[in-house]
Amino acid sequence: MSYACALGASNYVFPDLRTLLARASPDRAGDRLAGLAARSGEERVAARIALADVELVRFLGETLVPYETDEVTRLILDSHDRAAFAPVASMTVGDFRDFLLSDEASGRFLAALAPGITPEMAAAVSKLMRNQDLIAAARKISVVSRFRTTIGLPGRLSARLQPNHPSDDLTGIGAAILDGLMYGCGDACIGINPATDSAARALLLLERIDDLRLRFDIPTQSCVLAHVTTTLQVIARGGPVDLVFQSVAGSEAANRAFGVDLALLDEAHSAVRGLNRAPQGANLMYFETGQGAALSAGAHHGVDQQTMEARAYAVARRYSPLLVNTVVGFIGPEYLYDGKEIIRAGLEDHFCGKLLGLPMGADVCYTNHARADQDDMDNLLTLLGVAGCAYVMGVPGADDIMLGYQSTSYHDALYVRRALGLRPAPEFESWLKTYEIMDARARVRPKLTGRSAKLLGRGAS
Incomplete structure (x- = not known):
């Protein structure tokens, strides 16, 4: 047609x-x-x-990637909830945009609607929206996920503590973790991108984080962002895996380029659930995505990169994850050329993910050869904070010395919480106050003669 x-x-x-x-x-x-x-x-x-x-129903009848050859398309259509879709089934894309911005589209209504919205519908309506529309609509939606902390509550902003090191040096990683905790970061998770994708190394890193967590009763969860097959090896060895991580994309072929398919992700989800490390009903998966991933793999099927990104959220949604984030500027200027394109993409991804019912965070980032700088990231960070983003990254000095890109720092998370009146996850906030890192007015002001000094002293030993 x-x-x-x-x-x-x-x-x-x-x-x-x-x-x-x-x-x-x-x-x-x-x-x-x-x-x-x-x-x-x-x-x-x-x-x-x-x-x-x-009409929105058109997206159920005209597939962008063939149903017969693509398991992501089959997942989208076979899992579509027509009962949830019914309230908007007669709308056009333009009607849907107007509705999302209306008072009738409450957060509760949009939460119930999420299983009825396909990624293509979400992508389509986002294309008719200004940046302020994306912010206003996303802000209405609260998607809450839980493990040892509760992420995504209104008025809260969590941070993934990202202590990467180019040689996985345990002393360097430990120092970065303690530094981040002193800034009030780590309530989303302590997540390390390993320099080598080795099961032995991943196991060692997880054991060290778990030892620190248990020693000081830190309410957080750990993750080593190794390939899912590596994490499965760690699980088989009885390692302390809290979250299974994997990068995912919006087509079967693009996921194959990542070395995964739905069957493998199903296996990993079942394996981590079998460890019984989490409270009953906890969310156990962590996914990262990014515009341009399918195109860079030659697996975009002639579909624009933002729509392909939204399709990746269907893969994530299958597993009710704890964390999902778009690594928005990481792939490079070939896909998002400058600060303006990165800001727009970050707002689109956040909106589409939340509309589809995902606990969306963002790695507010850029590569050094993009036409962007930290002021652009400050702008996007602030806009996402207004939009109700679930979590952001906390990287020492905003400079990831292992992955070689620019992100947000510990003090950036502190800034946006302070500027917008946001607080960490409630369980983590209580811990920060117990350890005298945060005061009664929710200000991060460590008392280095109190329990926080004990944390630093023992952690350094």
């Missing part, structure tokens, strides 16, 4: 829904690289006008 829009003296025709979505997308490097972007601003406007008139 083709879609058309007459605009001025021109008549624009889009041969299929895939093309229409790509042409309606805000301009970005990845879509230009793939030859999918609108060829002019006028064509982009025409595509958005045509997209606004597309």
Whole structure:
């Protein structure tokens, strides 16, 4: 089915829904690289006008990636909840955008709606929204996940403490963890990207984090962000695995490039649940995504990168994860060229993930060859804080010396909490106060002569 829009003296025709979505997308490097972007601003406007008139039910009948050859498409359609979808089933994409911004679209209503929304619907409506629309709609939605801490509550912002080291040096990692705790970071998790994808190394790192957690009764969860097959080896050895991590993408072929499929993720989810380390009903998976992953793998099927990103959230949603975050500027300027494109992508990803019912965080980041700087990241961090982002990264000095990119620092998390009146997860906040790292007014002011000094002294031994 083709879609058309007459605009001025021109008549624009889009041969299929895939093309229409790509042409309606805000301009970005990845879509230009793939030859999918609108060829002019006028064509982009025409595509958005045509997209606004597309009925939401159309996305259930016209697939962007073939059902027969793609397990992500099958997952999206086979798990679609038509009863949840019913309240908006008669809407067009434009109607849906207006509804999301209305008072009738309460947080409770949107939570119930989530199983009825497909990634393609979420991506489509985001293309009709300004940045402020993405913020306003996302802010209504609270997606709460739990392990030893409760993440995503209104008025709260968590931080993943990310103490990476280029040689996995235990002393360096330990120092970075203690530094982060003194800044009030770590309530999302203590998550290490290992320099080597080795089961023995992952096991050692997890054991050290677990020893620190148990010694000081720290309410957090640990994760070594190794490949899922490596984590399965650690589980088989009886290692203290709290969360299974994996990067995922929006097509079967792109996930294959990551070395995973749904069957393998099912196996990992079952294995970590079998360890019985978490409270009853806890969320046990951690997924990272990022616009451009499918294109970089040659597995985008002619679909624009933002829609492919939203499809990755269907994979994450299958496992009711504790954490999901878009590593928004990590892949590089070939996909998101500058600060403006990174900011837009971060707001889109956060909105789409929350609309689909995911506990969305963001790695507010960029690579050093992108046309972006830390001021751009300050802007995105602040906007995501306003939008109700569940968590952000805490990296020493905002400079990840192992992965070689720029992110947000411990004091950046402190800034956005202070500026917007946000607090850590409640269990972690109580611990911070017990250890005299946070005072009664929720200010992070460690008393280095009290219990926090004991934490530093013992942790350094």
